[in-house]
Amino acid sequence: MKKILIMSEGDPTRDPRPNRFIQHFSQNNSVHVLSDYPVVMPGVVSYSFKQYLSTDNKIKNKKNKRINIEFIIKPVRLALGIMKVWWFIFCYFIGSLSFLYPEKTLLVRKVAKNDYDLIISHDLTLLPLAFEIKAQKTRIILDAREYHPLNYQDQWFWRLEKKPFLLMLCRKYLHQCDMILTVSRGIADTYHQRWGVRPEVFMSLPDSFAIIPQMPKGKIHLIHHGWPSRSRQIELMIYMMDYVDERFSLDLMLLPGTDSYWDQLVNLVSTRKNVRIIPPVKMQDIIPTIKKYDIGVFIVPPVNLNLKYSLPNKLFEFIQARLAVAIGPSPEMQEIVKKFHCGLISEDFSPKTMAELLNRQTNESIFLLKMNADIAANELNNGKSFNALESLLKDLWKPDMRT
Structure with missing residues:
Protein backbone atom coordinates (compact mmCIF):
# COMPACT_ATOMS: atom_id res chain seq x y z
CA MET A 1 0.00 0.00 0.00
CA PRO A 206 -15.13 6.76 -18.43
CA ASP A 207 -16.37 3.85 -16.35
CA SER A 208 -17.84 0.90 -18.20
CA PHE A 209 -21.65 0.79 -18.53
CA ALA A 210 -23.86 -2.07 -19.69
CA ILE A 211 -26.04 -0.32 -22.26
CA ILE A 212 -27.85 -1.84 -25.25
CA PRO A 213 -27.82 0.32 -28.41
CA GLN A 214 -31.28 1.43 -29.54
CA MET A 215 -32.63 2.05 -33.04
CA PRO A 216 -33.66 5.71 -33.53
CA LYS A 217 -37.41 6.16 -33.27
CA GLY A 218 -39.26 9.19 -34.55
CA LYS A 219 -37.00 12.23 -34.31
CA ILE A 220 -33.23 11.79 -34.31
CA HIS A 221 -31.98 13.30 -31.07
CA LEU A 222 -28.56 14.99 -30.96
CA ILE A 223 -26.70 15.84 -27.75
CA HIS A 224 -23.69 17.95 -26.83
CA HIS A 225 -22.54 18.45 -23.24
CA GLY A 226 -19.73 20.28 -21.51
CA TRP A 227 -18.37 23.68 -20.65
CA PRO A 228 -19.41 26.58 -22.96
CA SER A 229 -15.96 28.02 -23.60
CA ARG A 230 -15.80 30.73 -26.27
CA SER A 231 -12.83 28.94 -27.86
CA ARG A 232 -14.95 25.84 -28.46
CA GLN A 233 -17.43 27.81 -30.58
CA ILE A 234 -20.58 26.07 -29.38
CA GLU A 235 -22.54 28.38 -31.66
CA LEU A 236 -21.44 26.33 -34.68
CA MET A 237 -23.59 23.41 -33.51
CA ILE A 238 -26.52 25.79 -33.07
CA TYR A 239 -26.06 27.19 -36.59
CA MET A 240 -25.85 23.60 -37.86
CA MET A 241 -29.49 23.14 -36.88
CA ASP A 242 -30.52 25.77 -39.45
CA TYR A 243 -29.56 23.32 -42.22
CA VAL A 244 -30.74 19.92 -40.93
CA ASP A 245 -34.11 18.50 -41.93
CA GLU A 246 -37.07 18.28 -39.59
CA ARG A 247 -36.06 14.85 -38.26
CA PHE A 248 -33.33 16.33 -36.04
CA SER A 249 -33.32 18.08 -32.68
CA LEU A 250 -30.34 19.18 -30.56
CA ASP A 251 -30.01 19.39 -26.78
CA LEU A 252 -27.11 21.35 -25.29
CA MET A 253 -26.39 20.18 -21.74
CA LEU A 254 -24.09 23.00 -20.67
CA LEU A 255 -22.67 24.26 -17.40
CA PRO A 256 -24.13 27.77 -17.07
CA GLY A 257 -21.76 30.64 -17.77
CA THR A 258 -21.72 34.15 -16.34
CA ASP A 259 -20.33 36.12 -19.28
CA SER A 260 -21.48 37.65 -22.54
CA TYR A 261 -20.72 34.42 -24.44
CA TRP A 262 -23.26 32.53 -22.35
CA ASP A 263 -25.82 35.24 -23.07
CA GLN A 264 -25.03 34.91 -26.78
CA LEU A 265 -25.68 31.15 -26.71
CA VAL A 266 -28.93 31.55 -24.78
CA ASN A 267 -30.14 34.14 -27.29
CA LEU A 268 -29.23 31.96 -30.28
CA VAL A 269 -31.10 29.01 -28.82
CA SER A 270 -34.17 31.10 -28.00
CA THR A 271 -34.70 31.88 -31.71
CA ARG A 272 -34.69 28.22 -32.83
CA LYS A 273 -37.34 25.57 -32.29
CA ASN A 274 -35.05 22.56 -32.81
CA VAL A 275 -32.43 23.49 -30.19
CA ARG A 276 -32.71 23.80 -26.44
CA ILE A 277 -30.39 24.20 -23.44
CA ILE A 278 -31.01 21.64 -20.71
CA PRO A 279 -29.68 21.60 -17.12
CA PRO A 280 -26.40 19.77 -16.47
CA VAL A 281 -26.34 16.60 -14.39
CA LYS A 282 -23.79 15.22 -11.96
CA MET A 283 -20.66 13.79 -13.54
CA GLN A 284 -21.59 10.18 -12.70
CA ASP A 285 -25.03 10.67 -14.27
CA ILE A 286 -23.86 11.90 -17.68
CA ILE A 287 -23.77 8.53 -19.45
CA PRO A 288 -27.07 7.23 -17.96
CA THR A 289 -28.67 10.54 -19.02
CA ILE A 290 -27.39 10.78 -22.59
CA LYS A 291 -27.98 7.12 -23.50
CA LYS A 292 -31.50 8.04 -24.66
CA TYR A 293 -30.03 10.15 -27.50
CA ASP A 294 -28.91 8.95 -30.92
CA ILE A 295 -25.87 11.05 -31.88
CA GLY A 296 -23.28 12.89 -29.79
CA VAL A 297 -22.03 16.01 -31.61
CA PHE A 298 -18.80 17.96 -31.18
CA ILE A 299 -17.62 20.40 -33.86
CA VAL A 300 -14.52 22.17 -32.56
CA PRO A 301 -12.31 24.15 -34.98
CA PRO A 302 -8.56 23.98 -34.21
CA VAL A 303 -8.27 27.57 -32.99
CA ASN A 304 -5.54 26.52 -30.58
CA LEU A 305 -3.23 23.53 -30.25
CA ASN A 306 -5.18 21.83 -27.47
CA LEU A 307 -8.42 21.93 -29.44
CA LYS A 308 -6.60 20.69 -32.53
CA TYR A 309 -5.37 17.61 -30.67
CA SER A 310 -8.41 17.35 -28.41
CA LEU A 311 -9.43 13.90 -27.21
CA PRO A 312 -12.10 14.94 -24.71
CA ASN A 313 -14.12 13.16 -22.05
CA LYS A 314 -17.31 13.76 -24.02
CA LEU A 315 -16.14 11.73 -27.02
CA PHE A 316 -15.69 8.62 -24.88
CA GLU A 317 -18.87 9.35 -22.91
CA PHE A 318 -20.79 9.42 -26.22
CA ILE A 319 -19.29 6.07 -27.12
CA GLN A 320 -19.88 4.54 -23.68
CA ALA A 321 -23.54 5.66 -23.91
CA ARG A 322 -23.67 3.75 -27.23
CA LEU A 323 -24.32 6.83 -29.32
CA ALA A 324 -23.14 7.46 -32.85
CA VAL A 325 -20.55 10.26 -32.92
CA ALA A 326 -20.55 13.30 -35.23
CA ILE A 327 -17.32 15.31 -35.30
CA GLY A 328 -15.27 17.60 -37.50
CA PRO A 329 -11.90 16.49 -38.92
CA SER A 330 -10.05 16.79 -35.60
CA PRO A 331 -7.06 14.43 -36.01
CA GLU A 332 -7.09 12.66 -32.63
CA MET A 333 -10.86 12.20 -32.47
CA GLN A 334 -11.22 11.04 -36.04
CA GLU A 335 -8.55 8.40 -35.45
CA ILE A 336 -10.77 6.85 -32.76
CA VAL A 337 -13.93 7.18 -34.86
CA LYS A 338 -12.29 5.64 -37.93
CA LYS A 339 -10.77 2.78 -35.94
CA PHE A 340 -14.15 1.65 -34.63
CA HIS A 341 -16.38 2.95 -37.47
CA CYS A 342 -18.63 4.46 -34.81
CA GLY A 343 -19.40 7.89 -36.20
CA LEU A 344 -19.54 10.59 -38.85
CA ILE A 345 -16.61 12.86 -39.75
CA SER A 346 -17.38 15.99 -41.76
CA GLU A 347 -14.92 17.32 -44.33
CA ASP A 348 -14.55 20.64 -42.51
CA PHE A 349 -15.81 22.45 -39.41
CA SER A 350 -18.61 24.41 -41.05
CA PRO A 351 -22.16 23.95 -39.71
CA LYS A 352 -23.60 23.41 -43.18
CA THR A 353 -21.17 20.62 -44.07
CA MET A 354 -22.03 18.69 -40.92
CA ALA A 355 -25.74 19.28 -41.45
CA GLU A 356 -25.56 17.88 -44.99
CA LEU A 357 -23.75 14.80 -43.66
CA LEU A 358 -26.43 14.28 -41.02
CA ASN A 359 -29.23 14.71 -43.56
CA ARG A 360 -27.85 11.80 -45.59
CA GLN A 361 -28.21 9.40 -42.66
CA THR A 362 -31.02 6.92 -42.16
CA ASN A 363 -32.24 5.28 -38.98
CA GLU A 364 -30.51 2.11 -40.10
CA SER A 365 -27.14 3.79 -40.79
CA ILE A 366 -27.22 5.53 -37.41
CA PHE A 367 -28.10 2.27 -35.64
CA LEU A 368 -25.12 0.57 -37.30
CA LEU A 369 -22.83 3.30 -35.92
CA LYS A 370 -24.37 2.81 -32.47
CA MET A 371 -23.69 -0.92 -32.69
CA ASN A 372 -20.06 -0.18 -33.53
CA ALA A 373 -19.93 2.19 -30.55
CA ASP A 374 -20.99 -0.78 -28.44
CA ILE A 375 -17.88 -2.65 -29.59
CA ALA A 376 -15.69 0.39 -28.94
CA ALA A 377 -17.16 0.89 -25.46
CA ASN A 378 -15.87 -2.50 -24.37
CA GLU A 379 -12.32 -1.35 -25.06
CA LEU A 380 -12.50 2.37 -24.30
CA ASN A 381 -13.14 2.35 -20.55
CA ASN A 382 -11.01 3.38 -17.61
Whole structure:
Protein backbone atom coordinates (compact mmCIF):
# COMPACT_ATOMS: atom_id res chain seq x y z
CA MET A 1 0.00 0.00 0.00
CA LYS A 2 1.31 3.43 -1.01
CA LYS A 3 0.54 6.81 0.52
CA ILE A 4 -0.60 9.00 -2.38
CA LEU A 5 -1.42 12.70 -2.60
CA ILE A 6 -3.64 13.82 -5.49
CA MET A 7 -3.63 17.56 -6.19
CA SER A 8 -6.18 19.51 -8.21
CA GLU A 9 -7.01 23.21 -8.50
CA GLY A 10 -10.64 22.52 -9.33
CA ASP A 11 -13.32 20.44 -7.68
CA PRO A 12 -12.39 16.74 -8.00
CA THR A 13 -16.00 15.74 -7.36
CA ARG A 14 -16.96 17.47 -10.63
CA ASP A 15 -13.77 17.12 -12.69
CA PRO A 16 -13.82 13.64 -14.32
CA ARG A 17 -10.09 13.00 -14.65
CA PRO A 18 -8.97 13.74 -11.06
CA ASN A 19 -12.09 12.00 -9.81
CA ARG A 20 -11.20 8.79 -11.63
CA PHE A 21 -7.67 8.88 -10.24
CA ILE A 22 -9.03 9.24 -6.72
CA GLN A 23 -11.55 6.44 -7.21
CA HIS A 24 -8.96 4.09 -8.64
CA PHE A 25 -6.03 4.63 -6.30
CA SER A 26 -8.15 4.75 -3.13
CA GLN A 27 -9.10 1.10 -3.65
CA ASN A 28 -5.71 -0.22 -2.55
CA ASN A 29 -3.81 2.80 -1.25
CA SER A 30 -4.02 5.55 1.34
CA VAL A 31 -5.17 8.53 -0.69
CA HIS A 32 -5.14 12.19 0.37
CA VAL A 33 -6.54 14.97 -1.82
CA LEU A 34 -5.32 18.58 -1.82
CA SER A 35 -7.60 20.90 -3.79
CA ASP A 36 -9.50 24.15 -3.67
CA TYR A 37 -12.65 22.28 -2.69
CA PRO A 38 -13.33 19.67 0.00
CA VAL A 39 -13.70 16.09 -1.20
CA VAL A 40 -16.12 13.73 0.54
CA MET A 41 -15.33 10.22 -0.66
CA PRO A 42 -15.05 6.96 1.32
CA GLY A 43 -11.55 6.36 2.71
CA VAL A 44 -10.14 9.62 1.32
CA VAL A 45 -8.49 12.32 3.44
CA SER A 46 -9.32 15.79 2.11
CA TYR A 47 -7.33 19.02 2.47
CA SER A 48 -9.05 22.04 0.90
CA PHE A 49 -7.83 25.60 0.40
CA LYS A 50 -11.31 27.06 0.55
CA GLN A 51 -14.84 25.96 1.30
CA TYR A 52 -17.05 24.94 -1.55
CA LEU A 53 -19.85 27.40 -2.27
CA SER A 54 -22.84 25.85 -4.03
CA THR A 55 -24.35 27.73 -6.93
CA ASP A 56 -27.77 27.70 -8.48
CA ASN A 57 -27.46 25.78 -11.76
CA LYS A 58 -30.97 26.46 -13.00
CA ILE A 59 -31.06 27.38 -16.67
CA LYS A 60 -33.23 30.27 -17.78
CA ASN A 61 -33.73 30.31 -21.52
CA LYS A 62 -34.24 34.04 -21.75
CA LYS A 63 -32.05 37.08 -22.12
CA ASN A 64 -30.05 37.89 -19.01
CA LYS A 65 -30.74 41.45 -17.88
CA ARG A 66 -27.69 41.91 -15.67
CA ILE A 67 -25.17 44.65 -16.36
CA ASN A 68 -22.13 43.37 -18.22
CA ILE A 69 -19.02 44.41 -16.29
CA GLU A 70 -16.46 42.38 -18.28
CA PHE A 71 -14.93 45.64 -19.55
CA ILE A 72 -14.01 46.40 -15.92
CA ILE A 73 -13.04 42.90 -14.79
CA LYS A 74 -10.70 42.07 -17.67
CA PRO A 75 -8.29 45.02 -17.23
CA VAL A 76 -8.12 44.33 -13.48
CA ARG A 77 -7.45 40.64 -14.05
CA LEU A 78 -4.84 41.47 -16.67
CA ALA A 79 -3.01 43.82 -14.29
CA LEU A 80 -3.08 41.23 -11.52
CA GLY A 81 -1.91 38.53 -13.92
CA ILE A 82 1.06 40.60 -15.07
CA MET A 83 1.95 41.35 -11.44
CA LYS A 84 1.86 37.61 -10.74
CA VAL A 85 4.28 36.95 -13.60
CA TRP A 86 6.78 39.46 -12.20
CA TRP A 87 6.32 38.01 -8.71
CA PHE A 88 7.03 34.58 -10.18
CA ILE A 89 10.21 35.89 -11.81
CA PHE A 90 11.34 37.26 -8.45
CA CYS A 91 10.55 33.94 -6.70
CA TYR A 92 12.29 32.04 -9.48
CA PHE A 93 15.56 33.92 -9.04
CA ILE A 94 15.59 33.71 -5.25
CA GLY A 95 14.87 29.98 -5.50
CA SER A 96 11.66 29.99 -3.45
CA LEU A 97 8.70 29.42 -5.72
CA SER A 98 6.47 28.53 -2.76
CA PHE A 99 6.18 32.31 -2.20
CA LEU A 100 3.76 32.27 -5.13
CA TYR A 101 1.08 30.89 -2.85
CA PRO A 102 1.48 32.61 0.53
CA GLU A 103 -2.15 31.94 1.46
CA LYS A 104 -1.56 28.19 1.04
CA THR A 105 1.77 27.91 2.85
CA LEU A 106 0.46 26.80 6.25
CA LEU A 107 -1.67 24.00 4.82
CA VAL A 108 1.16 22.86 2.55
CA ARG A 109 3.51 22.59 5.55
CA LYS A 110 0.94 20.48 7.36
CA VAL A 111 0.43 18.19 4.36
CA ALA A 112 4.20 17.84 3.83
CA LYS A 113 4.48 15.98 7.16
CA ASN A 114 2.66 12.98 5.68
CA ASP A 115 5.74 11.63 3.86
CA TYR A 116 4.07 10.55 0.61
CA ASP A 117 5.27 7.85 -1.74
CA LEU A 118 3.60 9.44 -4.74
CA ILE A 119 2.19 12.87 -5.61
CA ILE A 120 -0.06 13.25 -8.66
CA SER A 121 -0.69 16.86 -9.71
CA HIS A 122 -3.50 17.48 -12.18
CA ASP A 123 -2.37 21.07 -12.71
CA LEU A 124 0.95 22.47 -13.85
CA THR A 125 0.43 25.48 -11.57
CA LEU A 126 0.46 23.24 -8.48
CA LEU A 127 3.91 21.80 -9.18
CA PRO A 128 5.70 24.40 -6.98
CA LEU A 129 3.60 23.17 -4.06
CA ALA A 130 4.13 19.52 -5.00
CA PHE A 131 7.88 19.95 -4.80
CA GLU A 132 7.53 21.75 -1.46
CA ILE A 133 5.63 18.71 -0.13
CA LYS A 134 7.93 16.14 -1.72
CA ALA A 135 10.00 13.93 0.58
CA GLN A 136 13.19 12.19 -0.50
CA LYS A 137 11.36 8.99 -1.48
CA THR A 138 8.45 10.77 -3.16
CA ARG A 139 7.83 10.39 -6.86
CA ILE A 140 5.89 13.10 -8.69
CA ILE A 141 3.55 12.63 -11.65
CA LEU A 142 2.22 15.59 -13.62
CA ASP A 143 -1.05 14.88 -15.36
CA ALA A 144 -0.65 17.48 -18.10
CA ARG A 145 -4.10 17.09 -19.56
CA GLU A 146 -3.35 19.87 -22.03
CA TYR A 147 -0.35 21.59 -23.52
CA HIS A 148 -0.50 24.34 -20.93
CA PRO A 149 1.64 27.07 -22.59
CA LEU A 150 -0.77 27.19 -25.56
CA ASN A 151 -3.99 26.41 -23.73
CA TYR A 152 -5.97 29.47 -24.87
CA GLN A 153 -3.50 30.75 -27.44
CA ASP A 154 -6.40 32.13 -29.50
CA GLN A 155 -7.18 34.71 -26.77
CA TRP A 156 -4.84 37.73 -26.56
CA PHE A 157 -5.91 38.38 -22.98
CA TRP A 158 -4.79 34.89 -21.91
CA ARG A 159 -1.50 35.22 -23.80
CA LEU A 160 -0.60 38.33 -21.81
CA GLU A 161 -1.89 37.17 -18.45
CA LYS A 162 -1.07 33.45 -18.25
CA LYS A 163 1.33 32.30 -20.97
CA PRO A 164 4.64 33.69 -19.55
CA PHE A 165 3.86 32.17 -16.15
CA LEU A 166 3.16 28.73 -17.66
CA LEU A 167 6.28 28.81 -19.82
CA MET A 168 8.43 29.42 -16.77
CA LEU A 169 6.73 26.62 -14.88
CA CYS A 170 7.49 24.25 -17.76
CA ARG A 171 11.10 25.36 -17.86
CA LYS A 172 11.52 24.91 -14.12
CA TYR A 173 9.63 21.68 -13.42
CA LEU A 174 8.95 19.40 -16.38
CA HIS A 175 12.34 17.69 -16.24
CA GLN A 176 12.04 17.21 -12.48
CA CYS A 177 8.85 15.14 -12.76
CA ASP A 178 9.21 11.36 -12.58
CA MET A 179 6.39 10.86 -15.07
CA ILE A 180 4.18 13.07 -17.24
CA LEU A 181 0.80 12.01 -18.56
CA THR A 182 -1.34 13.67 -21.20
CA VAL A 183 -4.52 12.91 -23.12
CA SER A 184 -3.41 12.49 -26.73
CA ARG A 185 -0.42 11.68 -28.91
CA GLY A 186 -0.44 15.12 -30.57
CA ILE A 187 -0.07 16.88 -27.22
CA ALA A 188 2.56 14.38 -26.05
CA ASP A 189 4.59 15.01 -29.21
CA THR A 190 4.36 18.77 -28.66
CA TYR A 191 5.77 18.46 -25.14
CA HIS A 192 8.59 16.28 -26.48
CA GLN A 193 9.45 18.62 -29.34
CA ARG A 194 9.41 21.76 -27.19
CA TRP A 195 10.82 20.52 -23.87
CA GLY A 196 12.48 17.17 -24.57
CA VAL A 197 10.23 15.21 -22.17
CA ARG A 198 8.30 12.10 -23.18
CA PRO A 199 4.77 12.06 -21.73
CA GLU A 200 2.75 8.86 -21.62
CA VAL A 201 -0.66 9.00 -23.30
CA PHE A 202 -3.44 8.33 -20.81
CA MET A 203 -6.81 8.92 -22.43
CA SER A 204 -9.76 10.30 -20.43
CA LEU A 205 -11.93 7.20 -20.46
CA PRO A 206 -15.13 6.76 -18.43
CA ASP A 207 -16.37 3.85 -16.35
CA SER A 208 -17.84 0.90 -18.20
CA PHE A 209 -21.65 0.79 -18.53
CA ALA A 210 -23.86 -2.07 -19.69
CA ILE A 211 -26.04 -0.32 -22.26
CA ILE A 212 -27.85 -1.84 -25.25
CA PRO A 213 -27.82 0.32 -28.41
CA GLN A 214 -31.28 1.43 -29.54
CA MET A 215 -32.63 2.05 -33.04
CA PRO A 216 -33.66 5.71 -33.53
CA LYS A 217 -37.41 6.16 -33.27
CA GLY A 218 -39.26 9.19 -34.55
CA LYS A 219 -37.00 12.23 -34.31
CA ILE A 220 -33.23 11.79 -34.31
CA HIS A 221 -31.98 13.30 -31.07
CA LEU A 222 -28.56 14.99 -30.96
CA ILE A 223 -26.70 15.84 -27.75
CA HIS A 224 -23.69 17.95 -26.83
CA HIS A 225 -22.54 18.45 -23.24
CA GLY A 226 -19.73 20.28 -21.51
CA TRP A 227 -18.37 23.68 -20.65
CA PRO A 228 -19.41 26.58 -22.96
CA SER A 229 -15.96 28.02 -23.60
CA ARG A 230 -15.80 30.73 -26.27
CA SER A 231 -12.83 28.94 -27.86
CA ARG A 232 -14.95 25.84 -28.46
CA GLN A 233 -17.43 27.81 -30.58
CA ILE A 234 -20.58 26.07 -29.38
CA GLU A 235 -22.54 28.38 -31.66
CA LEU A 236 -21.44 26.33 -34.68
CA MET A 237 -23.59 23.41 -33.51
CA ILE A 238 -26.52 25.79 -33.07
CA TYR A 239 -26.06 27.19 -36.59
CA MET A 240 -25.85 23.60 -37.86
CA MET A 241 -29.49 23.14 -36.88
CA ASP A 242 -30.52 25.77 -39.45
CA TYR A 243 -29.56 23.32 -42.22
CA VAL A 244 -30.74 19.92 -40.93
CA ASP A 245 -34.11 18.50 -41.93
CA GLU A 246 -37.07 18.28 -39.59
CA ARG A 247 -36.06 14.85 -38.26
CA PHE A 248 -33.33 16.33 -36.04
CA SER A 249 -33.32 18.08 -32.68
CA LEU A 250 -30.34 19.18 -30.56
CA ASP A 251 -30.01 19.39 -26.78
CA LEU A 252 -27.11 21.35 -25.29
CA MET A 253 -26.39 20.18 -21.74
CA LEU A 254 -24.09 23.00 -20.67
CA LEU A 255 -22.67 24.26 -17.40
CA PRO A 256 -24.13 27.77 -17.07
CA GLY A 257 -21.76 30.64 -17.77
CA THR A 258 -21.72 34.15 -16.34
CA ASP A 259 -20.33 36.12 -19.28
CA SER A 260 -21.48 37.65 -22.54
CA TYR A 261 -20.72 34.42 -24.44
CA TRP A 262 -23.26 32.53 -22.35
CA ASP A 263 -25.82 35.24 -23.07
CA GLN A 264 -25.03 34.91 -26.78
CA LEU A 265 -25.68 31.15 -26.71
CA VAL A 266 -28.93 31.55 -24.78
CA ASN A 267 -30.14 34.14 -27.29
CA LEU A 268 -29.23 31.96 -30.28
CA VAL A 269 -31.10 29.01 -28.82
CA SER A 270 -34.17 31.10 -28.00
CA THR A 271 -34.70 31.88 -31.71
CA ARG A 272 -34.69 28.22 -32.83
CA LYS A 273 -37.34 25.57 -32.29
CA ASN A 274 -35.05 22.56 -32.81
CA VAL A 275 -32.43 23.49 -30.19
CA ARG A 276 -32.71 23.80 -26.44
CA ILE A 277 -30.39 24.20 -23.44
CA ILE A 278 -31.01 21.64 -20.71
CA PRO A 279 -29.68 21.60 -17.12
CA PRO A 280 -26.40 19.77 -16.47
CA VAL A 281 -26.34 16.60 -14.39
CA LYS A 282 -23.79 15.22 -11.96
CA MET A 283 -20.66 13.79 -13.54
CA GLN A 284 -21.59 10.18 -12.70
CA ASP A 285 -25.03 10.67 -14.27
CA ILE A 286 -23.86 11.90 -17.68
CA ILE A 287 -23.77 8.53 -19.45
CA PRO A 288 -27.07 7.23 -17.96
CA THR A 289 -28.67 10.54 -19.02
CA ILE A 290 -27.39 10.78 -22.59
CA LYS A 291 -27.98 7.12 -23.50
CA LYS A 292 -31.50 8.04 -24.66
CA TYR A 293 -30.03 10.15 -27.50
CA ASP A 294 -28.91 8.95 -30.92
CA ILE A 295 -25.87 11.05 -31.88
CA GLY A 296 -23.28 12.89 -29.79
CA VAL A 297 -22.03 16.01 -31.61
CA PHE A 298 -18.80 17.96 -31.18
CA ILE A 299 -17.62 20.40 -33.86
CA VAL A 300 -14.52 22.17 -32.56
CA PRO A 301 -12.31 24.15 -34.98
CA PRO A 302 -8.56 23.98 -34.21
CA VAL A 303 -8.27 27.57 -32.99
CA ASN A 304 -5.54 26.52 -30.58
CA LEU A 305 -3.23 23.53 -30.25
CA ASN A 306 -5.18 21.83 -27.47
CA LEU A 307 -8.42 21.93 -29.44
CA LYS A 308 -6.60 20.69 -32.53
CA TYR A 309 -5.37 17.61 -30.67
CA SER A 310 -8.41 17.35 -28.41
CA LEU A 311 -9.43 13.90 -27.21
CA PRO A 312 -12.10 14.94 -24.71
CA ASN A 313 -14.12 13.16 -22.05
CA LYS A 314 -17.31 13.76 -24.02
CA LEU A 315 -16.14 11.73 -27.02
CA PHE A 316 -15.69 8.62 -24.88
CA GLU A 317 -18.87 9.35 -22.91
CA PHE A 318 -20.79 9.42 -26.22
CA ILE A 319 -19.29 6.07 -27.12
CA GLN A 320 -19.88 4.54 -23.68
CA ALA A 321 -23.54 5.66 -23.91
CA ARG A 322 -23.67 3.75 -27.23
CA LEU A 323 -24.32 6.83 -29.32
CA ALA A 324 -23.14 7.46 -32.85
CA VAL A 325 -20.55 10.26 -32.92
CA ALA A 326 -20.55 13.30 -35.23
CA ILE A 327 -17.32 15.31 -35.30
CA GLY A 328 -15.27 17.60 -37.50
CA PRO A 329 -11.90 16.49 -38.92
CA SER A 330 -10.05 16.79 -35.60
CA PRO A 331 -7.06 14.43 -36.01
CA GLU A 332 -7.09 12.66 -32.63
CA MET A 333 -10.86 12.20 -32.47
CA GLN A 334 -11.22 11.04 -36.04
CA GLU A 335 -8.55 8.40 -35.45
CA ILE A 336 -10.77 6.85 -32.76
CA VAL A 337 -13.93 7.18 -34.86
CA LYS A 338 -12.29 5.64 -37.93
CA LYS A 339 -10.77 2.78 -35.94
CA PHE A 340 -14.15 1.65 -34.63
CA HIS A 341 -16.38 2.95 -37.47
CA CYS A 342 -18.63 4.46 -34.81
CA GLY A 343 -19.40 7.89 -36.20
CA LEU A 344 -19.54 10.59 -38.85
CA ILE A 345 -16.61 12.86 -39.75
CA SER A 346 -17.38 15.99 -41.76
CA GLU A 347 -14.92 17.32 -44.33
CA ASP A 348 -14.55 20.64 -42.51
CA PHE A 349 -15.81 22.45 -39.41
CA SER A 350 -18.61 24.41 -41.05
CA PRO A 351 -22.16 23.95 -39.71
CA LYS A 352 -23.60 23.41 -43.18
CA THR A 353 -21.17 20.62 -44.07
CA MET A 354 -22.03 18.69 -40.92
CA ALA A 355 -25.74 19.28 -41.45
CA GLU A 356 -25.56 17.88 -44.99
CA LEU A 357 -23.75 14.80 -43.66
CA LEU A 358 -26.43 14.28 -41.02
CA ASN A 359 -29.23 14.71 -43.56
CA ARG A 360 -27.85 11.80 -45.59
CA GLN A 361 -28.21 9.40 -42.66
CA THR A 362 -31.02 6.92 -42.16
CA ASN A 363 -32.24 5.28 -38.98
CA GLU A 364 -30.51 2.11 -40.10
CA SER A 365 -27.14 3.79 -40.79
CA ILE A 366 -27.22 5.53 -37.41
CA PHE A 367 -28.10 2.27 -35.64
CA LEU A 368 -25.12 0.57 -37.30
CA LEU A 369 -22.83 3.30 -35.92
CA LYS A 370 -24.37 2.81 -32.47
CA MET A 371 -23.69 -0.92 -32.69
CA ASN A 372 -20.06 -0.18 -33.53
CA ALA A 373 -19.93 2.19 -30.55
CA ASP A 374 -20.99 -0.78 -28.44
CA ILE A 375 -17.88 -2.65 -29.59
CA ALA A 376 -15.69 0.39 -28.94
CA ALA A 377 -17.16 0.89 -25.46
CA ASN A 378 -15.87 -2.50 -24.37
CA GLU A 379 -12.32 -1.35 -25.06
CA LEU A 380 -12.50 2.37 -24.30
CA ASN A 381 -13.14 2.35 -20.55
CA ASN A 382 -11.01 3.38 -17.61
CA GLY A 383 -10.68 -0.16 -16.28
CA LYS A 384 -8.35 -1.06 -19.11
CA SER A 385 -6.56 2.31 -19.14
CA PHE A 386 -5.73 2.17 -15.42
CA ASN A 387 -4.42 -1.38 -15.82
CA ALA A 388 -1.94 0.00 -18.35
CA LEU A 389 -1.01 2.86 -15.99
CA GLU A 390 -0.41 0.44 -13.12
CA SER A 391 2.10 -1.42 -15.31
CA LEU A 392 4.01 1.84 -15.80
CA LEU A 393 3.93 2.62 -12.08
CA LYS A 394 5.59 -0.68 -11.16
CA ASP A 395 8.92 0.65 -12.40
CA LEU A 396 8.43 4.23 -11.26
CA TRP A 397 10.74 3.94 -8.26
CA LYS A 398 13.66 2.72 -10.37
CA PRO A 399 16.24 5.50 -10.94
CA ASP A 400 16.26 5.05 -14.72
CA MET A 401 12.53 5.82 -14.92
CA ARG A 402 12.98 9.49 -14.10
CA THR A 403 11.91 11.61 -17.07
